[in-house]
Amino acid sequence: MNGGQPFLIPRQLDVADLLASTGELFTVQESGEESFKGIYYDTFDWRLFAADLRFSRRGRLYFLQNRLGDSLVEAGVGPRRKKLFWWDFPEGELRNLLLPVVEQRALLPQFTLAGRMRRVNLLNKDEKTVVRLVFQEITGQAQEQRFILEPIVLVEPLRGYEKQLQQVRRLLEDAGLSEITDGYDPVAMAQTALSIDPRDTSSKFSVELAYGETVAEAVRDICLHLRSTMLLNVSGTLEDIDSEFLHDLRVSVRRTRSLLSLMKKQLPVEGVKHFQAEFKWLGNVTGPVRDLDVYLLKEQEYRDLLPEELQAGLTLFFKDLSRRRKRALKKLRVHLRSARFIKLLQNWEVFLRGLPEQPDYPQGKRRCRSVADAIISKRMNRILRQGQAITAETPDEMLHELRIEGKKFRYLLEFFRSLFERDAVDEYLKHMKKLQNTLGDFNDLAVQKDMLSRQLQNLEPITRTRLATAAALGGLIVQLHTHQRQVRGRFEETFNAFASEENVQLMEKILAGIDEESSVEN
């Protein structure tokens, strides 16, 4: 299939007629038919697709290809399941390529494509093949929905027969076929046929605000977007497809709460109070499963931190975590199916849609951009002040506070990114990310250490297996502690890089500038 130039065949065109028309120049030789059927897998948020990877199963074999169908690794075996993780595949290149893209997400069957390929050789007077044609017809099925992709023909050139290739191309174009210049990608065509837009399920936050939007309109737009992300992730959480559904659900709750707190003074206090309380509740009830997920995902990492003698002690520990997660999930399901949750999302939508027209709410009519300017500069100054106050002697709590401030600030920039020069904002976020990573690592390690210590204290009564677990936990705590100190040692350097004159100026430039894309509309 490689190197073939794809042409779309208009539906009304008969392939036999088409071949007959080439007959004046070439002899047409049928060289066989093939059919194939593949189940195409991707994550809920189409991570493989976004990375230009196409993953399918044909029979027992899994194929990883690029968007043009070129194989990237030898086909590999794997289980035939409705849901696959990277760790379900044997060690090897296929797995190595999947891992960094898919991470902890499950691969799900998205649709089936079944195709028929008919190969035809075009021969010259010496009966030498000079051009090959491959006609492809593909039909698809996703759940109950069937669809047909537009038929195509691939024109495969043969080295040294460029003139003949040009003749064939001209014939096809004259017959009304159009070349697909950026290559033939049946997966993208299937998505179009199914009206799937992979961006719809992407977990990356991105909302478009108009430059002239008022505060009320902007809050409405951002929160409605976050609300739809919550909804999008509910069923995956209930079905427990992978840990990312709950994570993304929680992140959008956290973002919502963060916005409400950042914009406190710009919102109608009475109306918002109830929702703040409810989202806090939602954050709380979704917490336990996520906390356990964090550890369960770290199983391999923890094992690798310990010498072999101590690793066995972790087995029991993780078994126990799994059991606890099962119980926690049961409770979580009850909450996510409760009237309270459903009402919350319903009422929230009604509230948001009515927000711009709320009476006695003059702050809401202010232009969002100028409000955003003020909040951003205030928050940035606060972070710089807090960070500069931290020395080697400062208690750890200050770093945790700075982390929370930083996270809020990052959310803030992401909320309003479309009101500013986007590239500059992205650049700034990139610098921020380094600081946030250091603070995040520091905090994660502290939390993990705490949790493990608590586990250690609760190990009763002491049996032989519990003793092994205790030894393993002890070993881990030491490791995490050392690592945490190292991260702390790096803090000052990382912070100074973030607080550099250059970055401060970059932010000043962002606040002074206008976003060209949005301002055009006004």
Added chain:
Amino acid sequence: MKIFAIYSSKGGVGKTAGAVNLSYSAAQCGHRVLLCDLDAQGAASFYFRVRPGKKFNGKKLLQGGLKKFIRASDYERLDLLPAHFSFRNLDLVLAKLEEERRRLALQKLFKPLADEYDVLIMDCPPNLTLLSENIILAADSVVTPVIPTTLSLVALKQLLKLFRKVGAKEKRINAYFSMVEPRKVMHRDMIAQYEQYAIFRKVQIPYLAEVEKMGLHRQPVAAVSPASIAAKQYTSLWLEIWNRSIGG
């Protein structure tokens, strides 16, 4: 890229049949193969139904830019550098070069192909010229078909002499018995007498109607009948030669 020259100073011993079928076997084994038809008669090109491009000429060829003359065969991984009458001039062109440059002329010519092909096979004309010398110098392995007759062995002795003349190692010779007819006493005797020599490969190519008919089909024997004896023998011969060439 390994370079193989199918060479004998004697005509009609099965060089072209060997070059065509060994090339096909090599491609079937997964190698990317370029068959260079260095014989002005163009028999190998004929078997692949390939005609040379109009502007092809030997002088240009030696100046490089050989890639644009290459043509795809009808088979996967197998390309062809077609013959042309002006190959006759190759000797004259070579003669004009100084000795040192001449030695390296062919090697230099093939160098740019190394990233595109794993195997380069030359079908050589039956003569003893400057070109032959160059071919021997450029090739990693000289494959020479020998019909088990006294006359054919003369050609083999000539080849050994040529090797000594240019200072090439005899180890690089792969001789094999070609067009073997076991019914013939002379064939049996000659094989018995010479098969244990180190330059001879184990696999023999018998005299077979399928090979003779290649001129009719204009395809390698294995492309017409993959299960035929000829197809199997050529593939075994290829594997024996290839393994020896990589095994040192």
